[in-house]
Amino acid sequence: MLSFKEDIKSMRKAAIYARVSTEKQEKEKTIESQIEELRRFCERNGFLIIKEYVDDGWSGETLARPALDQLRDDASKKLFDVVCIHSPDRLARKFIYQGLVIEELKKKGIEVIFLNRPISDTPEDQLLLGVQGLIAEYEKAKILERTRRGRVHKAKEKGIVGSVPPYGYNYIKKSREREGYYEVNEKEAEVVKLIFDLYLKLQSLHQVKKELYKRGIRTRKGGLIWADSTIHRVLTNEAYTGRGYYNRTQSIETETGKKYRKTVKTGRRLRDRKEWIPIRFSKIIDEEKFKLVQELLRKRFKPFGKSKNFYLLSGLIKCARCGYNFCGEGKGDGVSYYRCNNRHRKYPLPKTCDARMIRARELDDAVWEAIVKAVTNKDILISHIKQLADKLEENERELEERSRKLKEELNKISQKKEKLIELYTDGIIGKDQLTAKMKNYEKEENEIIREITEISMKKEQISLKPKVIENLEKFCKIMKERISSLTQEHRQQFIRYLVEKVILDSNKRVAKVIGYIPIGINEELFSQSESGILSMPSWNHGQCPNNWFKFELEVKI
Structure with a gap:
């Protein structure tokens, strides 16, 4: 017969995953009830819960969810043997997404268990899982369509939809005698x-x-x-x-640049006016x-990007004093300026920044001249990049030391977790204490892993390798041949391609240009198409992939 200690050590380690979207669907479980059912299931089956992953208010139409991503990362670390989920549609609404995650976990030796219908590896059960996934997709589409048609019908028949009125009106609830x-x-x-x-x-x-x-x-x-x-x-x-209208707009998917979005369709678009339904x-x-x-x-009204005056650095300038953006502003004397936007962001309260205006032409010319000088001369460019690498190298020992200490802390937390399980095994602490302490340790663990990852990214920027220098030489050669022929609009396009931001101290009349040079480049990259548009791939400023190298330029105006 197994001892209590041996019995605990033989328990399978489990992770719990729960999700509730913002949609209030019929029969949908709340986060609390899902977690409670999952906990009881683990207790009945002798599973030791290692961690609970919760996505509260996240759509099942996307896999980019913080808790689900963390679960998938932790699966690679072998933190648990089994993942318990209430039902397949809590994992994902789309069948293809369900299959992708389940297959990924299985390859790592982790079993996925659904409470409402345990699934085995038999062809029949796999078919059933697929059918359940498809039904979940169908049910969601059906609910959305019924809701939409119901609202449209109510708008047409009763001339009113919703209980939240526009500013200036109250909503009077319906009674037995009349509609709302x-x-x-x-x-x-x-x-x-x-x-x-x-x-x-x-x-x-x-x-x-x-x-x-x-x-x-x-x-x-x-x-x-x-x-x-x-x-x-x-x-x-x-x-x-x-004369108001219902059904004026529809939800559409938009590219926000954010990794995580609670809903997929974050944009709005006007429908054809024929589809609008009049409301009294x-x-x-x-x-x-x-x-x-x-x-x-x-x-x-001026559409975005349209302006009487041209601003080369539009959208790129950050105030060194308060962090807000600088924006272009024309004056009555016909001269255009860049001005800190702090006064607008704080308006009507007093502004909190004393940054002065600066003539747009002076800043544009100074920055453009510095960039041209750098990108057409490999020695200058490599010098700037090397200066940045040297700055990082000065701190490399500190980074190494910090990384070492963090890894030691990580090891200590791992030992503490093992000790905690032993205390629980010996009956010294109860299950509630075990769970609470485990959660605290996991929180510390995640924070340490995040910091170690940041340090690794910084260290990657330190060395200049021969291949990188060769590519920079090629980049400078192409720039020298073509940069003088760029039009005003092409100059702006080129700057937005390379520059992440320009940090401006207008009072001291100095600016720091921070950008990224492509390491891999071909001759066609900066060619001009028949339509006059430069052929340059777009990328998100601030996200520096492995094939870009960071540079900084100090500019005096």
Whole structure:
């Protein structure tokens, strides 16, 4: 007969994974109930829970989820033998994603168990798992379509959808005698009228915001500072003329550049006007006044990227004093400037940065000249890169020492975890104490691993290898041949390709240009197409893959 200690050591190590999306679907379990069921399952089956992974509010349509990624990383470290999940649709909504993760875990010798239907490796059970995955996809599509059709039907038949009304209205709940409806909120309606009148007078969202702040008029949530977007939404909402619309926009997938997104479809797009469904509202604003405001907004509105003046470094300049962006601004004297955006971000509160304006032409010319000098002369470029590598090398010993200490800490935590299991095995501590302590150790462990990874990335930038120098020489040769023929727009395109950011101290009139040079390059990379567009691959500034080398330039203006 096994002793208590031997019995504990023979227990299989388990991980729990739970997920709840933001969709309130019928019969969907909450995070708490999922975890509780999974814990009871592990206890019944003699599993020792090593870690719980929870994605609360993350869509099952994507695999890029923080807790799921952590689980997959930890699987490689052999932290557990089995993963327990409530049902396949909690792992992923798409069958192909379910199969991908399950196969990945199986290759690492980890079993996946679903509570609602344990799956074996028999062809019949694998077929059933596939069918369950497909059904989950179908059910979600069915629920979304039913919900959409239900709302469209309600909008068409009853002229109202939703219980959260636009600013200026209250929602009166339905009763046995009548349907719900929107009623004018007299206090908010006066603010709506004021916003329209102020805009007609001041013709500036910023000035309207300032006036609302001065008068102490609060938003619906009680804040004193109105966002430009909120004021713009009020000014463009046709509901105030007594004629609102449902089904105006639809959700679309957009590229945000973020690794993790709770939902896949993060953008909005206007539908064809024929699909819009009219909704009844009580009139607050006269239609002629509304049209006049729309005309003023159209005249003042400039699409993103369109500007009367050209700014070579648009979107790249960061203030060295406060961290906000610099933006281009034209003056009445016909001269354009770069100005710290702190005053807009803090508006209507006082700005917190004393950075001065700087003439755009002076900064553009100084930065462009420095970049041209660097990219057309391999000695200058290699010198700048070597200076950066030397700075890192000076700190290399510190990095090595920090890395060594972190690894020692990691080893100590591992020993503590083993000791903890022994204490539990000997009956000195209870299961609750074991679980709580394990969670704390895992949190420390994850933080240490993150820091070790950052140190490794820094160390990769230190050495200049012959192959890198050869590629830099090739890059400089191509630049020398072609850079003088670049148009104004092509110069901007080229700078955005190489430069991550320009940190500007306008008071001291100095700037630091931080960018990345491609290590692998071909002749066609900077060729000009028939349409006049430079052939340059796009990349996200700040993300430096292995085939780029960081450089820094100090520029005096």
